[in-house]
Amino acid sequence: MIAMIPPNRPNLIKLSAVACLTLCVLGCTTTTIELIPPDMSPRPVRSLARWGVEMDGRRVGSLVLIRVEDRDHPEQFYVVKHADGQTAGKIDLQGRAWREEPFRDRPVLVAMDTMAQDLMVLLELPRQPAIVLLEADD
Numbered sequence: 001m002i003a004m005i006p007p008n009r010p011n012l013i014k015l016s017a018v019a020c021l022t023l024c025v026l027g028c029t030t031t032t033i034e035l036i037p038p039d040m041s042p043r044p045v046r047s048l049a050r051w052g053v054e055m056d057g058r059r060v061g062s063l064v065l066i067r068v069e070d071r072d073h074p075e076q077f078y079v080v081k082h083a084d085g086q087t088a089g090k091i092d093l094q095g096r097a098w099r100e101e102p103f104r105d106r107p108v109l110v111a112m113d114t115m116a117q118d119l120m121v122l123l124e125l126p127r128q129p130a131i132v133l134l135e136a137d138d
Contacts, residue, residue, distance in 0.1 A: 044069040048076070049136040053119055055129045059083050063091075063119065063131065078115075080122045089122040091115065097122050 046067045053061035061082050068075045078091040089099040089110070097118035098107035111121040116128040123129070 050134045052132045052134050053080075053123065053129045054132055055125060055127075060125060060129060061088065061119065061123045062134075063115075080119060082123065091118050091122075 046069060048065040048067055050065075051063040052059050053063055061080060064079045064081070066077055066079055076093055080088045080091060080097075082088050087100070089097055089107070091097045095112060095114065095118065096109055097111035097113075099110045099122060101108050111118045113121075116131065119125070119131070120128050
């Protein structure tokens with residue numbers, strides 16, 4: 001009996017699998033994104049002016065114009081405080097009033113009106129207060 005040796009042919013299944021894997025490896029691109037944390041270094045803060053918030057002749061709060069001296073993004077806003085010194089919120093230069101609320105990641109927009117109406121909302125007053133200049137930085 002004569003043994004027959006089959007001809008040496010490439011295995012098409014193995015060849016196509018190797019070709020597919022090679023194409024996948026060559027076609028894949030990897031993008032690495034490095035998350036750079038924000039710059040949390042302290043910034044100089046300047047108080048530009050201070051007002052008293054009064055109602056019926058008594059002080060119910062205060063208003064302070066603050067400038068954060070950031071080289072890239074300088075910012076000005078008003079800090080609103082209750083009569084006891086506790087911060088009630090802030091008002092930006094566009095007239096939007098923001099309040100810090102517990103268990104929130106960022107301040108909550110509570111009003112967007114005139115300064116007196118924003119103060120009324122932040123300090124929880126029954127009507128608009130009087131705003132009296134206490135000191136200004138020249």
